[in-house]
Amino acid sequence: MITALLIDDDSNLRNGMKGLLSLYAPDIEIVGEADSVKTGISAIEYHQPNVVFLDILLGDGTGFDILEQVMQRKGRLSCHVVFITAHEQYAVKAFRFSALDYLLKPVDPEDLNNVVDKIKKTLSASDNYAHIDLLLENISKKVDKFKRIALSTSDGIHLFEVKDIIRCESQDNYTKFYIKDSKPILIAKTLKEYEDLLSEHGFERIHQSHLINLAYLKSYIKKDGGYAVMADNSHLPISQRKKERLQELLKSM
Numbered sequence: 001m002i003t004a005l006l007i008d009d010d011s012n013l014r015n016g017m018k019g020l021l022s023l024y025a026p027d028i029e030i031v032g033e034a035d036s037v038k039t040g041i042s043a044i045e046y047h048q049p050n051v052v053f054l055d056i057l058l059g060d061g062t063g064f065d066i067l068e069q070v071m072q073r074k075g076r077l078s079c080h081v082v083f084i085t086a087h088e089q090y091a092v093k094a095f096r097f098s099a100l101d102y103l104l105k106p107v108d109p110e111d112l113n114n115v116v117d118k119i120k121k122t123l124s125a126s127d128n129y130a131h132i133d134l135l136l137e138n139i140s141k142k143v144d145k146f147k148r149i150a151l152s153t154s155d156g157i158h159l160f161e162v163k164d165i166i167r168c169e170s171q172d173n174y175t176k177f178y179i180k181d182s183k184p185i186l187i188a189k190t191l192k193e194y195e196d197l198l199s200e201h202g203f204e205r206i207h208q209s210h211l212i213n214l215a216y217l218k219s220y221i222k223k224d225g226g227y228a229v230m231a232d233n234s235h236l237p238i239s240q241r242k243k244e245r246l247q248e249l250l251k252s253m
Helices: 011-024 037-047 063-074 089-097 109-124 130-141 191-201 240-252
Strands: 002-007 028-034 051-055 080-085 101-104 148-153 156-161 165-171 174-179 185-187 203-207 210-213 217-221 227-230 235-237
Touching (some): 002 011, 011 028, 011 109, 037 063, 051 063, 063 130, 080 089, 080 109, 089 101, 089 130, 089 148, 089 191, 101 109, 148 185, 165 191, 174 191, 191 203, 191 210, 203 240, 210 227, 217 240
Parallel strands (some): 002 028, 051 080, 080 101
Antiparallel strands (some): 165 174, 174 185, 203 210, 227 235
């Protein structure tokens, strides 16, 4: 049985989550509830849950305040965190860069099922929750472009500098990352998801299967249908509709 804690200042939303969990995740046991930063910290320390469903905005602060204070007092976090938010687009972006799970209000049962599956996989793997540090770093700095990204694999969560990512390659519903001075890493998310995250960091989709960091583009070869040569000596095809866009980018660089 997985133990869980609900932290939300709206009792109706807590009751709604309890109902959804009882229907769609009967192996998750709600061991406690809290409605503020103060009571949330106490509940986490008392119950030591496997997972915390945490609202962002609370009456006396935020869910981020809870994480910061627990980590300051304990030195580390030892539970899985799922944020629940109504909008907070900046926070959602930070969650995605930090490989953190979140649910949008009103909570969709299918989204909840997906998150519960991830919780089970995460709890079965060794996790030092380093991505929580990354989240708090990104939230506290309030910068538009996050410098590091957390990538979640079956064996844990790995943190990388965004600037060190050479390219990403689609493999069905997975994405393979090629990273400077590291082995390739396979992530169970689509290339489209990472295109959305990385496009403002100098990444360009040159083909349905390839997203490249333009900083590592060595050559654009026009013969043989056109292809890109990357710093890792890979030769990548360029789709017909992307060629003009790529040539414009290269002229402006």
